[in-house]
Amino acid sequence: MRTLPPLIAALALLPALASCSSHPEPPPPLTKEALAAVKDDPGAPTEQxxxxxxxxFSKDDLGETRALVVMHGGRIAAERYAPGYGPDTRFVSWSMAKTVTATMIGMLIADGRLTLDEPPPxxxxxxxxxxRGxxxxxxxLQMRSGLRHTESGDVPYESSEVRMLLLDxxxxxxxxxxxxxxxxxxxAKFEYxxxxxxxxxxxxxxxxxxxxxxxTRRAAVADYLHTRLFGPLGMTSIVPEFDRSGTLIxxxxxxxxxxxxxxxGEFLRNKGSYRGTQIVPRRWIEFMITPSxxxxxYGAQTWLNRDPPEGDDPLFANRGPKNLFAMIGHMGQYVxxxxxxxxxxxxxxxxxADERRALMPQLADVVALYPGR
Incomplete structure (x- = not known):
């Protein structure tokens, strides 16, 4: 068999070597819709x-993103909605509501109507x-009451939450x-x-x-929330639900x-203050975001981006920041x-669940665009 001279053989390999060392394809150009989502002076590189x-909104493995709002320094830095949704769409909280309920408890403690370290009425x-007394x-508040509970079971009717919300x-x-x-x-123990x-x-x-x-029960809570919390915050769209007995869900x-x-979220970021008015004592928000x-x-009805148990991190503690906290709701609702x-x-x-595991690094990428102090 005839062999090529070494120099010619080496030259013949150059195209293959060049293809191996070539840079990855650049990302496709951003669409007008993508660029329009970012406002002027967003506090981070606009194109990134x-x-x-x-x-x-476009990656298939993240599930369906229906709304995104990024606020930096009290201003909207980016905002986008999926088709069929918009700025006037009301979105269900699911468990994000827990943080709102904890805030109401803090206001009642500040009013002198409840006491943190005594049995409740x-x-x-x-x-x-x-x-139980x-x-x-x-x-x-810290999810350590000791009461019997199963948040989710192998079959839906085994869940204490499903039974409470939908069944008996x-x-x-x-x-x-x-x-x-x-x-x-x-x-003695934590149980969500x-x-x-x-x-x-x-x-x-x-x-x-x-x-x-x-x-009467329904009106008492609705009036308190709207007069003392939602009204001052300008949350004109919020609609809380109540059960037949008049208890806030x-x-x-x-x-x-x-x-x-x-x-x-901005109200929490500012430690209970909104536009110069202290609606909830600062120390109460600090309590809510202190590890239990x-x-x-987990703090008080609020998730923290730190120290998760092995294999149970709903946020991204490995990437920080450690002072990040969150309201988290079923099926991927996040503040x-x-x-x-x-x-x-x-x-x-x-x-x-699988899509949320892929979603969290993507949200961490958004946070990483903003440098910490």
């Missing part, structure tokens, strides 16, 4: 921010010999949640529980009215526009707040 936002727990408001507990959710026995000593937040909503209602009439059902969810004794990445970056990011949509 536009591309990150566009990826949230739940009559059935105050009967002589009932061990030792549960404190602080323990409820739906007409009087607070009674269903408060009737559960203890399965652990109060304060939507039912616990309904208990908090019932406690707030009892602090505002002694009436058992559903309409404070763990999962509030509806508001993406901009109003961003307003609430039994869970490093991310990074105080050191003057940043609030709202993402609303529909993503399953």
């Amino acid at each position: 921010l536009a591309r990150e936002v566009d990826d949230l 739940i009559p059935r727990w105050r009967r002589p010999g009932d061990p 030792e549960i404190t408001l602080r323990q409820l 507990g739906r007409d009087d959710m607070a009674t269903f949640a408060e009737s559960q026995p203890l399965e652990a000593e109060p304060g 529980s939507s039912n616990t937040t309904v208990i908090l909503a019932d406690i707030a209602t009892r602090a505002l009215t002694a009436s058992t009439d559903p309409d 404070g763990g999962s059902l509030m509806h508001a526009t993406a901009r109003d969810w961003a307003r609430f 004794p039994r869970r490093g990445n 991310l707040v990074a105080p050191d970056r003057k940043l609030t990011v709202v993402r609303l949509g529909h993503s399953d």
Whole structure:
């Protein structure tokens, strides 16, 4: 067999070597829609921010992003909606509502109507010999009440939350949640529980009215929230839901526009202050974002971007920032707040568990565009 001279053989390999060392294809040009989502002076490189936002709407493995609002320094830096949605669309909170409920509890404590480290005013727990009488408001807020609960089961009807929201507990959710026995000593362990937040909503209602009439209970909480919280924040779109007994479904059902969810995130970022008015004491917001004794990445009805248990990180603690905290709702509802970056990011949509695992690094990329102090 005839062989090529070494020099000729080497030259013959050059095209193949060149293809191996070539740079990856540059990303496609940004569309007008992608660029239009970013406002003037967004606080981050415009094209990079536009591309990150566009990826949230276009990548197939992230689920469906329906709304995104990025606020920097109190101004909208980027905003975009999927077809069929817009600035006036109300989006369901799911568990983001928990943080709103905790804020209401803090306001009632500041008003002197509740006490953090005393048993709350739940009559059935105050009967002589009932061990649930030792549960404190602080323990409820930090999801360590010890009450029997299963947030999600192998089949839906095994879930305590599903039973409360949709089955035998739906007409009087607070009674269903408060009737559960203890399965652990109060304060001893963390267990995420939507039912616990309904208990908090019932406690707030009892602090505002002694009436058992559903309409009176509903009106007392709705008036308080709108007069003391939503009105001052300019959250004109928000609609809280109540059950048939007049209890706020404070763990999962509030509806508001993406901009109003961003307003609430900004209010938290500013430690309970809005446009110079201190609506909730600063120390209460600081309590909400302080790790609880039994869970490093959870405060009081609020998720923290730090110290997650092994394999259980709903945010992106490995990438920081450590002071980032979040309101998180079922199927991929997020209000991310990074105080050191003057940043609030709202993402609303529909993503399953696998899609949310892919979604979090993408949201982390948005946060990373903004340098911390």
